[in-house]
Every structure is written in structure tokens, then in C-alpha cells.
Amino acid sequence: MDKLSKGFWMSFQIVTNNLIPFYYNEKAKIGRGTINMERVEYSTFKKVDLPKAKKTIHWKNFFLDVTYKDLFIDLVGFTISRVILFTNLLPLSIAYFAAGLPAKANRIWLLLFTCAGVLSVRDSVLSSKYIGTFVLMLVFQYLVEARGYKPTKIVQAVLAMGSCFAMGILTAAINGFSGYYLIVAVLESIFVFTAAYIYGSAISCIKGSLKRTILSNEEIISLILIFGTAIAGVIDFSVSGIYFREVISIFLVLLFGFIGGPSIGGTVGIVIGTILTLIGVMPAGSIGVLGISGMITGLFKDIGRIGSGIGFLLGQMIVSFYFEGTAITYDFLKPIIAASILFFTFPKGVITYIKQFINNESETGQEVYYKRIRDITAQQLEAFSNAFLKLSRTFSNISRKKTSLNQRDVSMLIEDVASRVCKDCGLCSHCWETDFYNTYQTVFSILSAAERKSRIDLSDIPQDFVDKCLRVDVFADTTNRMFELYKLNLLWHNRIVESRELVSEQLKGVSSIIGNLAMEVYGEVYFKEELEQAIKVELDREKIIVSDVIVVLNRQNKYEVVIEHSPCKGKRLCTKNILPVVSKILGRRMKVIDSGCVGICSKDKCKMKLIEEEKFRIMTGVARESKESNAISGDNYSFMEIKNGQYLLALSDGMGTGNKASEESSAAIELLEEFIESGFDKDLAIKMINSVLVLKSNEDFFSTLDMTIIDLYTGVAEFVKIGAASAFIKRGEMVEVIGSSSLPVGMLSNVDIDVTKKKLKDGDIIVMVTDGVLDSKKDIIEKEKWFSEILKGIDTNQPEYIADYLLNIAKENSDHEIEDDMTILVAKVWEKYL
Structure with missing residues (x-):
């Protein structure tokens, strides 16, 4: 071992021998609540002898006091430390070690893993430069922290660059300040600074909370780079000629292309291709091949995993063959097939978890403002809805209807009669004090008789009371008058209760409408941005300038x-x-409901609204005849298209004939139109109409209500009948009868509603009639069967002709002496497209 290596190893041993006691002294200080290093009293260490101090180091804790996140960071550090760049350099190991230094509890393990990674690819002589750099960085780190500073990411990168440059200059000095080593020292330190700053964001993200759902672009890019370089340092091995590193690289491009779309897929492909090219395991053309393949993978993501896999395969085959001339062989396909199998079997839950970090596109200021306004509006509408609902319940709970006098009313009635008749009587004290019980029971029995007969006479009064009372005639007259007054009060009380019930129903209806409006504003409405973009592109091809879609x-x-x-x-x-163009893009037939044309000379923008075209249409025909010698018919009808693609057919027959019957049926139809058009539910609308008609007058005038609501998208029809005559559905030669057994509206406070649903088909004919038409055939009992046979014999599908034909038959049955108003409403259903 040369002098440089011996010097580095001696420095490393000296630092590591002191790191562990320093580390555990720091842990002990934290446990005692002393965090600021400047406040440590060094005199305390003098009182502890060396053997006792050594016993405070628990080697079991040293090996086990590591979290799973720290272990993951250490393993990534091992693989990154194995990445060799420019045939002989390991700058990524320095950058990664610098990025992981802020975690005090993991420094020893990170040092061991990064040193192991360096030693696994270089011998001890060549690796001594990098291990010495790690030791130097540790010294700088502790010196900075000893002064009470916490280095930021940029400071960590500067410390890494300085340490790398210092060791590079030392290496250049040992080798005689060769120009090569000087250039390497400068370039490697700059590379370390850049990589350390990027790795710092990634490690902070990994150490952060797993509950995060939004990552910045900086964090996403740094994570892609850190995992890309980690793959490059993986110990490569092969099974049947399939290399692990290549399979993992393709798998990551498939995964992120499927999750993040073309931009993320292309970025990951370029990063991985660049790193694998720098370490010398792939040619330079692989950068473009993986980048384009990742982009195509993202373009096919809407089809699913299979679509993304096919997209990647197409990108690999086309680009590789075109740019590199690579033949499509089995060896070429083996790693792609292996990576695709891994991609197809990858857990869906993990993909969903990763997707929430990547697919968080930043919203524009206008979108955020719109959402805030929408939320505020929806919340206010919900508050209004709840307020009206509570007010409705308050009105319904104020009082109840009375059918008879209660105990309190009887007591008050007795008191009123006694005060008017007996107050000036000489026997008052005897009757109402001495003989109170018998007098009260007798008067109570007299009032019971008045309630049964509505009026009493002397024969209804007990004989002993007649013999004893000095004013028995006055008592009987007063009792009758007071009882009539109490009955009148009872009637008006019930009328007031009915009025309150009507107000309650109205408030409930308003609450329902506002609640539905809040739901439409806040939820269940989805904006389709991908379709908006597709429409803009297609209209641009048609040379139509569009400012907003x-x-x-x-x-x-x-x-x-x-x-x-x-x-x-x-x-x-x-x-x-x-x-x-819009119909083609959406794949549904659309229609224009509001063109918003601004004119020929205007410079303003045109705004048009399109909705889906209904599948069904309705054609109608009406025929009517009033009772002989009466010009005004008591029947009224309506047909109209309402919102949400529905069509309303309504027919009302006012009881009797003439003006009064016409007013009643007209009121029912007009109220129905207003309520349905305003968005009231049909059941609530009918209850409110019934309440209005009940309170409208004291006379016995009622109205039937026959209503059909047809969904023009699905063809489903709802037949709602309240005291109305039967309706008929003609389908070819078959006729179906829709009957009813409910009472007319305005007769009782609570109305029974008969509802029947039927699925209509193309060519079906609906016939609605008033009872005057069916009653025209007096000589038979089964009038619906007779009318059905008439309908079966009609071979035309023109609604107006059918209505006139049926009315003429009804008039002939009456010998043109019409005894009741007749109205026939006919509607034909036909499909615009199949």
C-alpha cells in the first residue's frame, strides 16, 4: 500500500474510532433534553471513568436503531456508489453521501454502505480517494453542526464539492500535479455539487411522510434521477440471457409511462438511457430509443396496461430498426417480454399509490377561483335548502286538524253558556257551587246531544234539569248559538291548518329545488378536458377559430x-x-339549443351550446267538443317539452260543465305546467295543486288530472292518474289499457296518485281521453274494451286524424247530443335514429 493509501486509512480509522462515542453522546444528550451542543458541560465527563463510559454503548442498539426508510436509503446508496462514470470515476457516491448526511442517526450505516459500494467496484488503492472524501465530509459536517448551524441543501452540496475538490487536489499533488488530475478534480467537484443538490430533494422526499399526495416537479425529477442511477449500480446478472438491469430499466419506463403519460414516460426513458450510456452498458442511441418508447407508452395509457405494453414494443421495434438497423429477433424481445410480464402483474394498489404523486397538475388561478366560488355557492344553497326545510317542518307541526270538540273546547263552551245564561240567575250559586257536579254532568250530556243532532230542543234536556232551571228556554237557545259558533271556529281552524300545510308543502318544494341546484353546482358534474382539447384540435383543422370550449x-x-x-x-x-365535428369527437348525436349568433357586422364572439340529441320525438293531435249549448269546455289539456329531455302530456276534466268546470281544470293544468317547468318533483307538484284546489273554494268542484311524462332519451313513459279516465297505448294491432282508481284533485286534503311506467317503442301511439268520450257508449259496461277495439281497427298513425276519428265516433254514439265535455289527446312516439 502506497503512502497516500496508508494516510487515508489512518485518517479513516481515527475518525471512525471517535464517531461512535460522539454519536451516542449526542443520543444521550437528546435523551436528557439537552439539544444545543454549546450548553454541554464537559466537566461531567471527567466524573465518569473510561470503563463505565464504554458500558453506555449498546452494540445491539447500534445495529437495530435504524428505520426501514434509513435502510432503504442505505441500500440505494450502495447501488449508486457502484456507478462508474467516464470509465474511472465515482462522483455519484460522494453526491449521495453528502445528501444523506443530515440524518444523524443513519450516518454510520450510510458510511458503511457507500464504502461497501465503492469497494465492490474498485480496489482499496483506487477507492481510498472516495473513502477519504467521505471522512472529510463527516469532519466538515460535525464542525458545522458544532457551531450550532444546520446546513441546507445548497450548503451540503458546497461541502461535498469542497471535499471532493480537496481530495482531488491532494491526488493531483501526489501524482506531480498532472494536468489530467487537475481537470478531473475540477470537473468531478462540479458534477458532485449538481448531483448532491438533486439527491438532497429526493432523500428529503423519501424521509418525509407517506401521507403526502402532492410532489413538486423538483421532487419528481430528483426521484427519477436517484432511482435511475440506482438501477445503473445494481449488481447485474442474467437468467437465460435476460439481464436483470435491462429488465428493470424497461419495467420502470413502462410503469411511469403508464402512470404519468407521454411527458413522464419520455423523461424516465431519457434519464435511464442517459445513465446506462454513461456507465457504458448501452450505446448512445439507447437514449433516444428509451425516450421515444416511454413517450409512446404514455400515449397508449388510456387503453390500459396492455395498450402501454404494445406502445412500448412498437416504439422499440420502429425506432431501433429505423435508427440502428437492429433486427427484431427473439433475443431482442426477451427483456421486453420479461419486463412486460412484471408490469402486467404489478399490484394495482401500488400503481394507484404512485399515481397520486405524479398526476397532480397545477391548477391555474382561474380554476382555483372557480372552485372556490362553486364551493361557496353550493354551501350557501345547501344552507338555504335546510332553512326552508326546517321552516316547512315548523309550519306542519304548529297545529293539527280537529274532527270534534276536545275536552278543553267543551269546558270553554260550558263556561261561556253559563256566563251568559246563569250569571244573573238567583239559583246560580246553588247550581254551580252547591250542586256543581250534577249540573256539570247534565250540561255536558246536553252538549253531547247538540254534537250529535247539530241542534237541541227541550226534549233533549233532562226533565230534572227542566224542572230546576228558571231559564231553560234561554239556556237551549244560547247553547245552540254558542255551539254553532264553536263549529264555525272549528271549520276555520281546519282551514288555517290546511293553509299551513299548503305553505309547508310549498316550502318543502322550494327546499328540494334549491337542494337539487346545490347538487348540480357542487357535485356530479365533470369537466372533460381531454375532449375539450380534441374538439379544439379538430376545429382548428377545419379552420374554425375557437377561443374556448x-x-x-x-x-x-x-x-x-x-x-x-x-x-x-x-x-x-x-x-x-x-x-x-363535436358529434364525431363525442361519439354521440348532438344538437344546437342556443346558437348565440351575434350578427353579420358584430365583432363580438359567438357562443353556442350543444346538448345530446334525444332519441325519440313526439307528434301530437287534439280533438275536443263541449257539451251541447255550452261554448266553453270544462276540459283542458297541455303538451310541452320540459327540461332534462322529457315531454309532458296533461289532460284535466273539471267536474261538471261550463265556466266553473273550465276554471277548475284550467287552474290544475296551469299550476302543473308552472311547477314541472320550475323543477318541482311531480309528486310534490300534484300535492301542491291538490292543496290549492282544496282551499280555492267551498263549492264541490273537483278536477281529474291525467299526466304522461316521456323520457325522450330512453323512451320510458310514466302515466300519472288522479281520478282520470283510462289511457291507451296502441302498438300495431295491440292495445294496452292504463287504468286508475284514485279520486280527483281538490276533493280530499291527501291525494292518492296512481303511477304506471311503460317502455315505449318506435311507432307507439298514446291516447288520453276524458270520461265524456268513454261514457258516450251507454249500452255497454266494459267501455275500455269497446274503445280498445276501436283503436285496433285504426290503420293510420297520424295523431290529428286519430283524434278526430275517435271524437266523431263518440259523437255518433250520443246521436250528436253531447251530455259531457269530450277531449281526446293523441301522441305518436317515433325514433329519430336506431
Whole structure:
């Protein structure tokens, strides 16, 4: 061993002999709560003899006091220390050791692992330079910490560079200050500074919390570099001609390309290819091959793991053959196949865990602002919804309806009658004090009779009370008047309760609408950025200048698209060019609902909105006839397209004929239109309509309600009937009857709703009628069966013709003497595309 090697080993032994006692003295001080090194009282060490001091060093703890993270860092340090650059240099070992020095508890193990890595690839003479650099860095580290400073990443990199340069100059001096050694000292120290700074971020990230979900770009790049260089230092071996290092390299490119997309996949491929080229195990062309293969892997990630594997294979085959002329042989495919098998069997949970660190794209200020506004708006809407719901419950719990007088009412009634009749009577004290019990029981029985008969006379009063009372006639009249007054109060009390119930239902409906609006604002609406980008690219190819594209997948799993583009000066680009492009990209038929055309001369932007085109359409026809000698029909109807791709058919028959019946049915239809259009649930809308009609008047006027809601996307129809006549579905020569057994709206406070769901098909015909049509056939009982046979015999599919034909038959049945209003509403369902 030459003088330089002996000097280095002597220095190493001296430092290491003092490191362990120093390390455990530091641990002991931390256990005593003394952290600041300047506060150590050195006199305390004089009181402890040397043998006792040695007993404080627990070698078991020395070997076991290492966390799994420290062990992982040490193993990576071993592999990185084996990486030889430029045929003879090991600068990465110095850089990594410098990056790991801040962890005091792991310094000894890191020193041992890095020294072992250096010694595994170089003999003791050549490795002495790097081991001496490690020792020098340790000395500098403890000197800096002894002064109370905690080195930052940049300071660690400077210490590493200084130590490397000092040992490089010493090596150059021993070799006669040869120009080669001087250049190596300068270049290697600069390389160490750069690598140490990068490794510092990676080791800090590894030592950090496992609960982190967001990594900065600096941390991601440093982790890629540290693992890439670790792979380069792996002890390589082969099985059946498949080299471990090559398989791991391909596997990492596949994994990160699949997780991070083209950018991450290409970056990892270039980093690994560069490192493997620098250590001399791959040609320089491998950098481009792995980089392009990683990018193609990321492009195919949406297809899944198989797609990414195929993408990598295509990249390898095409680039290798084109640039290097490499033949596609079995030996060429063996490492790719082995890495692909490892990639396909890699745990999904680990991929998901890694993905959360990589796929965190930074959001723009506008996106963050939008999310904050959305959250605030949704929270405020939810608060409003809860407030209205609580107010609704408050109204419903204030009071209950009364069907009869309760004990309190009877007591008050007795007191009122007694105060009016008996107050000035001479026998008052005798009746209501001396004989109170018998008098009270007698009056109570008289009131019970009044409640049964609504009015009492002398025959309803017990004979002993008649003989005893001096004002029995006045008592009977007063009791009747007061009882009528109490009944009137009971009626108005129930009316007030019904009004409160109506208000409660209305408040509940408002709460439901606001709650649904909060859900639409906050959740279950997804922006499709990849589709937005695809639409922009395709429209750009069509030479359409687009400033903004928004693609939203709503709660009904339907696409909504808003496009802002330059004005076309009346060329109707929205329907001619943009609409086909959007439909093609989304793979669904779209339609324009709002073109927002700004005109021919305007310089403003045009904004158009597209939604998915419904699969079904509805054609309608109506025929009606009022009762003879009455110009006004008591029947009313409506058909309209409502939001969310639904179509409403409604028919109401007001009881009786003339103006009053028309007012009742018209009120039902108008309220239904308003509530459904405003977003109220159909059940809640019907309850509110019923409450309004119950309170509308004291007269016995009621209305039936026949409603059909058709989903134009799916073809599912809901038949809702309240006291209405049967409806019919004609499908070819088959007719299905939809019946009902509920009472009309406005008759009772609580309404029964009959709901029937049916799946409609292309060509189906829906027929809704009022009872005047079915009752026109008086000589038969099974009127629905008769009407079904009439429908079976119709061979046309024109709704207007069918309605007129059925009305003429009904009029003929009545000999044109119509006894009740007749209305027939016919709707044909047809598919626009299959």
C-alpha cells in the first residue's frame, strides 16, 4: 500500500474510532433534553471513568436503531456508489453521501454502505480517494453542526464539492500535479455539487411522510434521477440471457409511462438511457430509443396496461430498426417480454399509490377561483335548502286538524253558556257551587246531544234539569248559538291548518329545488378536458377559430358543450361545421339549443351550446267538443317539452260543465305546467295543486288530472292518474289499457296518485281521453274494451286524424247530443335514429 493509501486509512480509522462515542453522546444528550451542543458541560465527563463510559454503548442498539426508510436509503446508496462514470470515476457516491448526511442517526450505516459500494467496484488503492472524501465530509459536517448551524441543501452540496475538490487536489499533488488530475478534480467537484443538490430533494422526499399526495416537479425529477442511477449500480446478472438491469430499466419506463403519460414516460426513458450510456452498458442511441418508447407508452395509457405494453414494443421495434438497423429477433424481445410480464402483474394498489404523486397538475388561478366560488355557492344553497326545510317542518307541526270538540273546547263552551245564561240567575250559586257536579254532568250530556243532532230542543234536556232551571228556554237557545259558533271556529281552524300545510308543502318544494341546484353546482358534474382539447384540435383543422370550449358530463350522464368562436358572418358554421365535428369527437348525436349568433357586422364572439340529441320525438293531435249549448269546455289539456329531455302530456276534466268546470281544470293544468317547468318533483307538484284546489273554494268542484311524462332519451313513459279516465297505448294491432282508481284533485286534503311506467317503442301511439268520450257508449259496461277495439281497427298513425276519428265516433254514439265535455289527446312516439 502506497503512502497516500496508508494516510487515508489512518485518517479513516481515527475518525471512525471517535464517531461512535460522539454519536451516542449526542443520543444521550437528546435523551436528557439537552439539544444545543454549546450548553454541554464537559466537566461531567471527567466524573465518569473510561470503563463505565464504554458500558453506555449498546452494540445491539447500534445495529437495530435504524428505520426501514434509513435502510432503504442505505441500500440505494450502495447501488449508486457502484456507478462508474467516464470509465474511472465515482462522483455519484460522494453526491449521495453528502445528501444523506443530515440524518444523524443513519450516518454510520450510510458510511458503511457507500464504502461497501465503492469497494465492490474498485480496489482499496483506487477507492481510498472516495473513502477519504467521505471522512472529510463527516469532519466538515460535525464542525458545522458544532457551531450550532444546520446546513441546507445548497450548503451540503458546497461541502461535498469542497471535499471532493480537496481530495482531488491532494491526488493531483501526489501524482506531480498532472494536468489530467487537475481537470478531473475540477470537473468531478462540479458534477458532485449538481448531483448532491438533486439527491438532497429526493432523500428529503423519501424521509418525509407517506401521507403526502402532492410532489413538486423538483421532487419528481430528483426521484427519477436517484432511482435511475440506482438501477445503473445494481449488481447485474442474467437468467437465460435476460439481464436483470435491462429488465428493470424497461419495467420502470413502462410503469411511469403508464402512470404519468407521454411527458413522464419520455423523461424516465431519457434519464435511464442517459445513465446506462454513461456507465457504458448501452450505446448512445439507447437514449433516444428509451425516450421515444416511454413517450409512446404514455400515449397508449388510456387503453390500459396492455395498450402501454404494445406502445412500448412498437416504439422499440420502429425506432431501433429505423435508427440502428437492429433486427427484431427473439433475443431482442426477451427483456421486453420479461419486463412486460412484471408490469402486467404489478399490484394495482401500488400503481394507484404512485399515481397520486405524479398526476397532480397545477391548477391555474382561474380554476382555483372557480372552485372556490362553486364551493361557496353550493354551501350557501345547501344552507338555504335546510332553512326552508326546517321552516316547512315548523309550519306542519304548529297545529293539527280537529274532527270534534276536545275536552278543553267543551269546558270553554260550558263556561261561556253559563256566563251568559246563569250569571244573573238567583239559583246560580246553588247550581254551580252547591250542586256543581250534577249540573256539570247534565250540561255536558246536553252538549253531547247538540254534537250529535247539530241542534237541541227541550226534549233533549233532562226533565230534572227542566224542572230546576228558571231559564231553560234561554239556556237551549244560547247553547245552540254558542255551539254553532264553536263549529264555525272549528271549520276555520281546519282551514288555517290546511293553509299551513299548503305553505309547508310549498316550502318543502322550494327546499328540494334549491337542494337539487346545490347538487348540480357542487357535485356530479365533470369537466372533460381531454375532449375539450380534441374538439379544439379538430376545429382548428377545419379552420374554425375557437377561443374556448367547455365539455361537461352532467348528472344524467349526458354531454353539454359550450363553444365560443369568432363570428362567421352569417355562414351558420354552428350547424354546418361545428356540430358534425363535436358529434364525431363525442361519439354521440348532438344538437344546437342556443346558437348565440351575434350578427353579420358584430365583432363580438359567438357562443353556442350543444346538448345530446334525444332519441325519440313526439307528434301530437287534439280533438275536443263541449257539451251541447255550452261554448266553453270544462276540459283542458297541455303538451310541452320540459327540461332534462322529457315531454309532458296533461289532460284535466273539471267536474261538471261550463265556466266553473273550465276554471277548475284550467287552474290544475296551469299550476302543473308552472311547477314541472320550475323543477318541482311531480309528486310534490300534484300535492301542491291538490292543496290549492282544496282551499280555492267551498263549492264541490273537483278536477281529474291525467299526466304522461316521456323520457325522450330512453323512451320510458310514466302515466300519472288522479281520478282520470283510462289511457291507451296502441302498438300495431295491440292495445294496452292504463287504468286508475284514485279520486280527483281538490276533493280530499291527501291525494292518492296512481303511477304506471311503460317502455315505449318506435311507432307507439298514446291516447288520453276524458270520461265524456268513454261514457258516450251507454249500452255497454266494459267501455275500455269497446274503445280498445276501436283503436285496433285504426290503420293510420297520424295523431290529428286519430283524434278526430275517435271524437266523431263518440259523437255518433250520443246521436250528436253531447251530455259531457269530450277531449281526446293523441301522441305518436317515433325514433329519430336506431
